[in-house]
Amino acid sequence: MIASLLRVLALIRKEILAVMKDARTRNMLLLQPVLQCLLFGYAATLDLNNVPYAAFDRDRSTASSALLAKLDGSGVFHRIANLTDPAEARRLIDNQTVLVVVQIDSDFQRRLSDGEAARVQVIADGRNSNTAGSALGYIDAAVASFNADWRSEHGLAGPQIQLDQRAWYNANLETRWNLIPALIGTITMMSTMMLAALSVAREREEGTFDQLLVTPFTPVEIMAGKAIPAMMIGLVQATNALLVAQLWFRIPFAGNYITLYVGLILFLLAAVGIGLFISSIAATMQQAMLYAFVAIMPFALLSGLATPISSMPAAVQDFTLINPLRYAIDLVHRIYLEGAGLDRLVPDLWPMAIIATITLGAAAWMFRNRLE
Numbered sequence: 001m002i003a004s005l006l007r008v009l010a011l012i013r014k015e016i017l018a019v020m021k022d023a024r025t026r027n028m029l030l031l032q033p034v035l036q037c038l039l040f041g042y043a044a045t046l047d048l049n050n051v052p053y054a055a056f057d058r059d060r061s062t063a064s065s066a067l068l069a070k071l072d073g074s075g076v077f078h079r080i081a082n083l084t085d086p087a088e089a090r091r092l093i094d095n096q097t098v099l100v101v102v103q104i105d106s107d108f109q110r111r112l113s114d115g116e117a118a119r120v121q122v123i124a125d126g127r128n129s130n131t132a133g134s135a136l137g138y139i140d141a142a143v144a145s146f147n148a149d150w151r152s153e154h155g156l157a158g159p160q161i162q163l164d165q166r167a168w169y170n171a172n173l174e175t176r177w178n179l180i181p182a183l184i185g186t187i188t189m190m191s192t193m194m195l196a197a198l199s200v201a202r203e204r205e206e207g208t209f210d211q212l213l214v215t216p217f218t219p220v221e222i223m224a225g226k227a228i229p230a231m232m233i234g235l236v237q238a239t240n241a242l243l244v245a246q247l248w249f250r251i252p253f254a255g256n257y258i259t260l261y262v263g264l265i266l267f268l269l270a271a272v273g274i275g276l277f278i279s280s281i282a283a284t285m286q287q288a289m290l291y292a293f294v295a296i297m298p299f300a301l302l303s304g305l306a307t308p309i310s311s312m313p314a315a316v317q318d319f320t321l322i323n324p325l326r327y328a329i330d331l332v333h334r335i336y337l338e339g340a341g342l343d344r345l346v347p348d349l350w351p352m353a354i355i356a357t358i359t360l361g362a363a364a365w366m367f368r369n370r371l372e
Contacts, residue, residue: 007215007216007217008221009227010226011217011221011224011225012229014234016233017063019229019233028098032237033187033241034244043217049363050078051077051100051138052080052098053079053080053091053098054081054082054098055068055076055081055083055086055101055102055104056083056084057104058104059108063109063150066146068102068104068140069304070142070145071138071139074138077128080092080098083096083101087134087231089103090125096330097129099121101123102120104247105121108120110125112154113154119164123167123348124136125290126134126173126337127168127337127338128308128333129175130135130176137345138285172312176249180249182304182305182329182332182333184228184336185331186303186305187237188238188264188268188271189324190300192272193232193271195234195275196272196276197275197276197279197288198285198289198292199289200276200280200288201279201283201288202285204283204284205284205285219368220364221303223276223364223367226279227272227276228270228359231268235261235265255334255340255341256335259342263331263332263335263345263349264332265326273293273356273358273359273362274324274359276359276360276363276367277359277366279363280281280363280367299323299325300325303328304326304329308342322355323342327352328352330348331349
């Protein structure tokens, strides 16, 4: 066991030196998270085309039904649930089942009929600031349309509804509060997959892969020696992005750092497994880079970073279930903004564990066949 550990440590040292000896590669790996976080933090924007919401109609009157019909008929809002208990609103938002909850007071129609200001409260999930802000804008438009119709039908003047808005986990609905934490997972996956994919291909091109075949290294030791350096570099990049989020953009961290890094390590295992599998089937570094790029783009596009997963076609949403980046972004958001613990992150952790097991197992099988 000690001899095996020493062999793995030697291979880890070799891999780190191979990556870090080139100043350009070293600077790219260390500065890339910082530059991309700054770029996305200042320049990126997102769009919205589908909002799942829940209605808590205390009044159950003709007026409240007409207001909700404005939302349902907008083509943007999709009602998921009709609530009867205020506690259900927290559960649906925490589980990300809905983006907003619309709550109508019990005296809604009476106040409108008396010419008084009626109250509608909207609670939004601020962890996804861009979609939440856009959703609140659509609700403002629906309320304004309802106001105009109500005044016209009842011969009243002046606004009739007072709209109170609150956003949980991101009070000011700043887009960078959503983007920058998501980049912790995105940048880490891109670099980790690429490093893992290039590792064995580089050995083949440099002619050192044959040397590995005559060493005492087993396939598992070679995999560990290739995977651990990529994971270490990935954790350094994640830390750089985390520091930019906290020290430069001043995004408050609500969670636990140990919980965050436990989730990131599990995510990196899945990403490294995919990279090592690519590396095991690529004959050259050029092929490995091409295969990794082809894999990274769908992972990034189908992760929920650029567009909400709920806005994608049903078949595409099913395909995202095998994407580890989808779970990593959700995990980082919930830890960073919400302060969720490991017990509440199980829906993100177990899919990543399954993906890591499958990809690492497939890579080990490919390595064993290649070595034999």
